[in-house]
Amino acid sequence: MAEIIFGLDIGTTKVCALVGEIRDQQLQIIGLGVVPAGGMHKGMVVDVGEASRTMAAAIEQAEQTSGYDLSQAIVSMAGEHISCTNNKGLVAINRNENGVARQDIEHALEVAQAIPIPHNRQIVHLIPRAYTIDNQEGVRNPIGMHGYRLEVEAHIVTASTPALRNLGQCVDNVGIRPNEFVLNAIASAEAILEPTEREMGVIVADIGGGTTDIALYVNGRVWHTKVFPVGGYHISNDIAIGLRAPHEVAEEVKIKYGDCRPDQIDSDYVFTVEPFGGEKIQVGRKDLAHVIEARVEEIFQLILLEIKRTGYDGLLPAGIVITGGSAQLRGITDVAEQVLNVPARVAGPKNLLGMVDRLHSPAFATSVGLLRWAMSDNHTYKPRAQQRDWGKKMGSIFKALLPD
DSSP, X not given: OOEEEEEXXXXXXXXXXXXXXXXXXXXXXXXXXXXXXXXXXXXXXXXXXXXXXXXXXXXXXXXXXXXXXXXXXXXXXXXXXXXXXXXXXXXXXXXXXXXXXXXXXXXXXXXXXXXXXOTTEEEEEEEEEEEEXXXXXXXXXXXXXXXXXXXXXXXXXXXXXXXXXXXXXXXXXXXXXXXXXXXXXXXXXXHHOOHHHHHHOEEEEEEOSSOEEEEEEETTEEEEEEEESOOHHHHHHHHHHHHTOOHHXXXXXXXXXXXXXXXXXXXXXXXXXXXXXXXXEEEEHHHHHHHHHHHHHHXXXXXXXXXXXXXXXXXXXXXXXXXXXXXXXXXHHHHHHHHHOSOEEEOOOOSOEESXXXXXXXXXXXXXXXXXXXXSOOOOBOOGGGOOOOOSOOHHHXXXXXXX
16 A cells, blocks of 8 residues: 655745655655745744745645645754754663664663753754674664664754744644654755765755755764755845845846856856846856855855864765755856865756656755655654654634734
8 A cells, every 4th residue: 555755845945845655665756836935044934924824835736736635744954053963872782582672772862862952952863873782883783683782873963942843833834743854964865865975975965045954974874964054045145236136136147147167157258137226237157157156165165164173074985965956056066076175966866756857956855855764764763852742733823824
């Protein structure tokens, strides 16, 4: 029997509702809804009513195209409020003739997540990185192995509780229960990474509208995560300021003429734009590229500083895989390779079935990745802090927020 899964990707610039059907371990896309985002800024809710309206519109499209009434979802999350740490948990293995059981792993993770957390933060991801049984390090999967002591090293992602509640309320307002929140970069990795890249060491950079989310993988597991409050919106904003033109015009110019390599553009190449309250002017594409290059370089410099700060420099032989809407900028891999001195490639979702005409774009990596995360053995465990009831459906509040 087929299983229906629903992912809700809530970004700064767009909301994507994606419905998948799992049959014989194959994912088929059967429903899609995409609308411009509202009420969001740098990955965080700034207007509950407006954010709820846009989510409702995307979900309605997904329900119409899939033919299903949707009630629960895997939801993306982003924002500078997200942070991470790593910790270890050591426990005695229960006397069991079958070796280590899942209960032993959960017990070790309970110990690992016992870290000081402010009252206004909560754990959203608790991901095992490596295990040690007695003195045997580097254990990938301890189930069934024998020993006396089990130690787990876990990657712990925390988020602002108010920020997460605001997002959860918006989702709840439209009649959807958020089953789980997944960090953008971790979701995107599920859709775009090759197994060999995960094993060798690779960094995923999801450059969205309001944020750039990174996840670093070593030995097949998540080793580090980080969210930077800068993305494609800021590139468009730089262009708008430089041209003294509306943001919509700047966005169109970025998509149509944008390039990160001014040294490869002829100085005679010009295009026409209409700034605020003035006549049309001609702008050199080379000048535009200088503006874009500066902001893109800043993004990769932030990534480089984070890699060096955390001590993972030299652990990325597979380089960087760039995704998200802004990954489509011409020449972005050239800038990444120049700044980071590692191989770079742009990637979107692949191996898709069903309604996939638009989904191969890097802009939909997180959306597809949410479904991949839901169907995979992703080696993550629900922390205590995430096992909370988001409350009853808030239909009356929704009506108050969204007047006719």
